[in-house]
Amino acid sequence: MNCTSLRRLAAVLLMLITVNALNVNLAQAEIKLPAIIGDHMVLQQGQKNPLWGWAEPGEKITVTVDGQSHSTTADNNGKWKVTLEPLKVGGPYEITIKGKDSVTLKDVLSGEVWICSGQSNMAWTVGSSNDADLEIMTANYPKIRLISVPQVGTQEPQDNFNGQWEACTPETVKNFSGVGYFFGRQLYQTLNVPIGLIDNAWGGSSAEAWVNRKRLEDEPAFKEMLEKWEKTEASYNHEQAVAAYNKRLDQWKESVKKAKAAGKAAPRRPRAPRNPLTGNHRPANIYNGVLYPTIGYGIKGAIWYQGESNASRAYQYRKLFPFMIQNWRNEWKQGDFPFYWVQLADFRSEKPDPADSDWAELREAQTMTMDALPNTGEAVILNLGEASDIHPKNKQDVAMRLARWALAKDYGVKVVHQSPRYKSMEVKGNKAILTFDHVGGGLDTFDVTTPIGFTIAGQDKKFVKANAKIVGGNKIEVWSDAVANPAAVRYAWADNPVCNVQNKEGLPVTPFRTDDWPGVTINNH
Structure with missing residues (x-):
């Protein structure tokens, strides 16, 4: 290679390095927002609403909307936060966030925002609920907005998640929470204001997975539970579990061949191991991976459908459930926001004679929570369950009973809302x-x-x-x-x-x- 060629190569390399450095600098300066803050979102009307994101450390950020202007400076980690004054209900609004670059959020509405949380009966989709075909084809509600948080189990608090706000359509509603959607739809039809629904439910989850671990560690009542988990955390090796499973799987495949040759029924396939360290039972896993990225976003309240996974520890739930609710309230910094839940449905076989029941004891613990905390309420659904299915498909009536609580307690609607x-x-x-x-x-x-x-x-x-x-x-x-x-x-x-x-x-x-x-x-x- 001659000198001219070397000079050309050096020039090209210098240009690439310069462009790459420029891109890095631009990336550092770029304003970034969490998924919970974006186009089509709903901001809670009647209250101040925090907005936050990331930029270059020390960068001045100015947020403007509807005549408001708020400025702040990104901290040493690049995080910034401003608080909007209440926006008049309705919209749409455009929000401009300006620093070294600029981001404009479009089609933002002001209305009522609710979190839809719990385990599988809250996660149960519109597409799997009663009359799914009819419900989906009529789900054209552009002022109802939906966002879902993926299931991430971790002990490290997550700042963000993969998701986005979307208007309610037949396409977007199909895989959204049935209870959440039917609840939001009733509010919309009654109040005629925009509705924002945040679905973060995780099937099979335990209540302790939704709580800040430091707070659990401060409470003696949960010491034994945490000690059991500490032993699991110290001893469990998922790679070993997978290796052992693969060995059993090979043995199963051989058994299937032999059974087929002998004309016998094949044995059941072994179940693949689930990693408890990243699952939905480990204390604080869901709090960190699912709830944390949304904490602080302006909400009206939360609806909750969970308890099945804690039924064997119903007496502990008397303490754990209100403890979880209070933990959410403390960290949201919105006071005692409304929190309404669904009591466990009827399930399993009917017994002819009186007997003890862990599900009855869990229902009792749920009911006791109304006495432990203000602004709480319980939807009783003993007549909506299915004996052979832990996931009753009638989510419409479940949602209506929750909506009665919200309409009566939070929106001044005169309607009977509490079960005798x-x-x-x-x-x-x-x-x-x-x-x-x-x-x-x-x-x-x-x-x-x-x-x-x-x-x-x-x-x-x-x-x-x-x-x-x-x-x-x-x-x-x-x-x-x-x-x-x-x-x-x-x-x-x-x-x-x-x-x-x-x-x-x-x-x-x-x-x-x-x-x-x-x-x-x-x-x-």
Whole structure:
């Protein structure tokens, strides 16, 4: 290669280096936004809303919208944050974010924003719900906006996720949360304001996975649970688990060949191992990977459908569930925002005689949370479950019961929203007279006129089926000839209870027991 060629090569290399350096500098200076902040988003009306992102450290950032202008400087890590004054409901708005470069967010609306969270029954899609074909073809709501957060389990807080806001259409709604969409649609149809829905549900998740681990570590009640996880974290090796699985898989393949040759049924394929370290049960995994990137975004409140994965630890859930809610509220810094959940549905086989039930105890823990925290509410769905399917497909009625809470408590709509709830018991002879709160238009029954679902016991703690009679708008008389001196009454106390008491608006009576005798999950941590 001659000198001229070398000079040309050097010039080309210098140009490439210069362009590359320029690109690096441009990339450093580029304004970046998290996925939760983007085109088509909905900002919570009636309150100030934080916006944030990243730029070059020390770079001045100015955000303008609808006559507002807010300036700040990116910190040493390049992060910046401003807070918008409330925007008038409606839109669309354009938001300009200007530093060394400029980004314009388009088609931004101001309305009501709700988080749709929990496990698989919240994740259950519109496309898998009742009347999916009809629901999808009519889902043309350009002022309802949807965004979903992918499932990432990690112990490291994530600043961002892969997702984007989209207008509600038949194409975008199909794989969105059924409960979330039907809830949002009811709000939209009632309030006629834009609705933003954030779906971050993760099927099979445990409540402890949704909580900041440092906060869990500060609470003695969760010490035993965390110690178990620390042992798993120290000993589990996923590569070894995969290697062992592959060995079993090879053995299975040989067994299939032999079974086929012998004309016998093939054995069941072994299940591939799931890594508990990146899964949906490990404490704080979902908090860090799913919830954290959205914390601080302006919201009205949250709806929640979870508990199945914690049923075996129902007594612990009495503490854990309100602890989780309070953790969210503390970190969101929006005060005691509304938090409404779905009580576990009826599931598993119906049993002919009274028995202990971890699902009944979990329902009880959920109900107790209403007394532990303000601005909370429970949708009772004992009549919407399916015995053989943990995922009942009637998500429409589930969502309506949640929407009743929001409409009544947060939007001033006069509608019956809370299921009747046990208040007190008075014993007269061999009869227990129960008084209820929140009866709406009065106590009623479904299908047959006689109230069913009650059991009664004396001091021997042996429950038997009981007779019952509605004796007033808010009272029920319960008795059994087998119990001369009643000590306790239970209602709908089973995995899949046979029961029929409701108010005249069709909201089922909240399952309850008048006793506090130790349950089957009391020692499970």
